[in-house]
Amino acid sequence: MEDSTPSTVNLQPSTIWDALASVPDPEIPVVSITDMGMVRDVTVGDAGRVTVTFTPTFSGCPALHVIRESIEQAVRDLGVTDVEVRSTLTPPWTTDWINDDARERLRQYGIAPPAPTGEGQLIQLDAEPTRCPRCGSLNVRMTASFGPTLCKRMYVCDTCREPFEGFKSV
Missing domain, CATH: 3.30.300.130 (Fe-S cluster assembly (FSCA))
Known part of the structure; x- marks a missing residue:
């Protein structure tokens, strides 16, 4: 056999x-x-x-x-x-490792993809603006620092009035 x-x-x-x-x-x-x-x-x-x-x-x-x-x-x-x-935790995971196609699928799923963290050693004091994944507006406000998972925040778009999750950049 x-x-x-x-x-x-x-x-x-x-x-x-x-x-x-x-x-x-x-x-x-x-x-x-x-x-x-x-x-x-x-x-x-x-x-x-x-x-x-x-x-x-x-x-x-x-x-x-x-x-x-x-x-x-x-x-x-x-x-x-x-x-x-x-x-392994070394090197620590970064949102820069998410591929471009996955970023688009996150957006289509209703999650704002993370902004690139960049290669620099300096901490950015001004965060990259979060764009609504539904209508594309930058007129959004964060409603909670932590979403359903540690890697996301909660937002509301003041243009389309829809709540959404946004991936944290790390």
Whole structure:
């Protein structure tokens, strides 16, 4: 009887990256963990052991265990039996790692995407203005520093009168 399980010895990291691209962010399902820049490294060892290293968006993220389990399951679905999922906080995750396509999907989903933090070492005292994801207006006001998750704030657009979440730039 033939084994239909793919050989992990010949598995390429690009195949694993492709599988991880289908793992949704558990708090924002319109983007994946790779769209968000959370996956930092994928290695396939000589014995077929796959190691995935990721950086959570926040160290205290309540969905950390879900992300870890989803990464492991996506790799196991490729037929890999020896999977190690590592998390690292160095370097810390930044919203600059979110890809451009994901920023647009956040906007279409009703979440204002974060402004670029930039490469400089200086702290910006004037935050980049937040634009309403529905009508595009800059006539918005923050109503809460923390939204349903630590990575977002709550806003109201004074032009279209719609409330919305805005991603914090970190």
